[in-house]
Amino acid sequence: MMPSLKERLDQAGIAVSEDEGEPALETPWFVRALQAFSGWLAALFLLGFIAMGAVFVLDTSVVAAMLGLVMITGAFALLRGTKGDFVEHLALAGSLAGQLLVAWALGAALGDVNAGFWWALVALQTLLALVMPSLTHRTFSAFAASLALYLALMEGISLPSLAGGLVLFSLTVLWLNEFRWPARLRTVQSLGYGLLLGLLAIQAMQYFGQSLLLGRYYTGTGLGWLEPWAGDALGMLALLLLLRYVFQRHASAVASSVRLAAFGALAVLMLLSLQAHGLSHGAVVVVLGFAIGNRLVMGFGGLLLLLSISNYYYWLEATLLTKAMTLFALGVVLLTIRWAMPRGWRAGEAKGAGQ
Template identity: 30%
Template sequence: MARPTLQDVLNGLQAEGHLAPDAGERARTTMEVYRRTDVATPWFVKALAGFGAWVAAAFLLSFFGCVGLWNEEALLAVLGLIIGGGATLLRRSTRGAFMEQLALALCLAGVAMVQTGIAMMTESEIAPAVIQLVLGAVLLALFPDAILRFLMALGMAGAAVFLLWKGLGELGMQLGLLGGAVLVHWLLLEQARLRRGRWGELVGPVAFALACGVMGALLTLNFAGAFVRELRMHGISTPDAVLTLGLTALTLYTAWRVMKELGLEASGVAGAAVFVALGVTALMTLHTPAVITAVGMMVLGFHRRSAVLLGLAVAFLLAAGGWYYYDLGLTLLAKALALTGSGLVFLGLRLFLLRRFPVAAAEVR
């Protein structure tokens, strides 16, 4: 079957009442502008322009260092605000690979200068985290760049988890990770509705930043054993099973929402099979919350047809599964039998669902 043209898609949407009568002309004008400005420039030219912009920003910052600015904490923070504000105005008023990358580099440098200056003046660990939350929220709203929004959302999530850890210890850290996972699932489940709103452009960068942050943090906590022990000595200590149960409840809710949108009865045989499989997975990996987290991200990736999120979730699941295998207190033969048995169970579940609900399975694919 041949791919439909852009005109065919626009005509179909207009016939269904999803587009205004003049939307076709505006879409063609937008595509023409995009073709002339972005597609017409070869990728290597954009790469060289971006590299030149980062080099220019590095030379500018090195000049400030040569004149001794890094020893003046207050002036450093003020200059960082000026550079960040100027970079934001530059990004909003200009286009082109060089100017966009220059504005991005200068804005990131400005944020780092403000945080460094505030940290040196206050000699506090909390002040930079608070500054990151404030500046990140401002730049999310004002700086129209997906890369910076991704980085700012990631930094804000890290700052929020750090503040919760400082206040509540391990319990706060787990609450922060669980809250980040809840926000990821909510953003992606409500993606279609949220994208039509005022802040629709933030949905994608924020969701992917939180997904990378949550999965990366859980994977780091698994591998950094000595560091984790130091974290648990601070504040309220809670077992990993509590976080796993919370993430399992979130994954079960997501699976229920996905089945509901696909027209499957969650209270029927298919729903029971899926919920039992997820529950067994959680019970088998109570002390490795990264596994059920990766499963939930895979569900979201399949449901939203996001190849990037699906790839991240698969890579994360392999890493988490490898750590789970290594951490099992069993002999090699028992580990092999456990992995083989679990694989056969899930393959059998897939075969059962495909045979019992072939129409729904075809729609998912």
Template identity: 35%
Template sequence: MTQSAQLLELLTQNQLLIKQTTLPQQNQSPWYIKVLLALAGWLAALFFFGFFAITLIDITDNTVVRALLGLAMLLTAYFILRSPQSEFLEHIGLALSLTGQILIAWALLEHFELKNKEIWLLGAVTQMLLAWFMPSFLHRVFSAFLGAYAFSVFMALVGLPALFSSIIMFVCAWLWLHEFQVKQHIPRFRAMAYGLTLSLIMIKSATTLEWLWREHNDVVSDTHLSQWLDEGLNCLILLYVAVILLKRYQVTFSSTESLFCLAATLLIGLASMQAPGLIAAMMLIVLGFAASHRVLTGLGIMSALYYIAKYYYSLEITLNQKSFSLVILGLTLLILVKGLSLWQQQKLAAGAQTHE
């Protein structure tokens, strides 16, 4: 039995692969065909919705009718997305769902203000429900992204701006760490994890909620303290990720490897606290490297470069302070890498002497 056959047999025994005599042949379209179909789907949807809006412009003046029409569009999008996979139909369903959500939000804004806490909480819950139930990968990513953003605005409005990024970061880490543990929900977990990852990168940029800080200054009583608390909680989540990965690789906590890993994680987290977002980027890199996930690793690297550049060109602190912080972080990483390399060489040498 070849190695590939053994792997297939092992996956079948663990119920990770359905045993069948012949695998169905799936014709995967090239990426440029998918892009053209997506553009065609959105163009057709725009023409249809434009004609629909002009025809029913008088009916949509009623708030109740607008909300019911939005719900009907959401249900129609659900059944379209449940149909056999087609890039064209998927984007039509996504556009239909987005239009329905806009109509519902428009109806709600007739009775609530934009800075009302309840409407943002309702939006976050609604988007998370859509991310769970809508049978489309793109729709789940989009809904998880919007739900996380709505939740962050809600947390800021209730006076807890130091917690929302940590909560989103923890849920994002949990989803990536437990992606394959519930077999029937793997597509849901992966799509929601992507959406939360993108929202985390956006939220940690600290520019997406500036409209709220400018117009609602009483939301944040002490921005500096909130930033340090936020980064401290992010550092704890980075430690949580390290602990879970050590358990996964069956490394005992009393071993030298475990203590070195936890100490290095804590040291890197503390050294990165002054640069907002860098801890979250490092977490994405670690998760991507641990799962051999190139897209996640790439997102982590790109976001880390962005956060470093943003921190270096920010005007809140002096250039000398920023340079000193980055030098400390760089030296910390170099010392840890060199120490780990020397320790690994000594361990290999000791093992070779034992075998001799």
């Protein structure tokens, strides 16, 4: 006999109350938006007042770093105390100003914006993403850590695609373990969305051929010869991990023919990624969103797929007729896969039920 939903939730450590109380009234979105705007406006006035009296701290890196750390600590204390959208965004703005001061002090101490500078920011943003008691701040810090990682690898070893691959692999592991810690479910989700935003920004910059820092471009040194296949290799590794998770979770419902077809599609995707770089990243995020039942994650994957396909279509050295026929053939293949997948899945379920 299958356990009930309540029993399964109890086994997962999620408490279910028997009492049916009145649902809590949520604040309308426009009120929350007004509170967030008010928080940022108040923070800008406060920071402007502080800057007028403390502009001299920029002349001394030690004083700037100390003031920045004080502001970050104050934001942490404010978030630990009072809750609300106004306070959350006020603290976020104050924390961002403190982070800028710390970054200014780091740049002045190192004498240049080099790989060590960006690795220090990766460590700072990772720490803030883990300890800050605010979902908005965690999302922003995860996003900023992704961009800092991209710049650190670009500056150090000229391997930006590795940053995208590492971010993709990290968010795949994070989302697959979303329900492992029920008490920290919202925290894991906020970190996952931040990494998704970071991956989207990294891919967009790579496709458009622009630097994240305007006017600063990097020469091909270090391990640049691995570019851009290092990111695609990590994308394939993430997709293998994802398929392993799906097959283990639905072992009785997936037929062996479906497994072979999935690995065959993985091989085809790997070959396609050798030309359309980044295609595997979008496919991984789409499959991830489908596996965990998250439509927003699937939407991010769709954007990544559109970016990679559009980039390949734009740079493809072929006539417009050839491009149009290629898109037509790709559409037919995708529709065929969409038609075949539900039938193969139902066949696997019927076979598992018969056994």
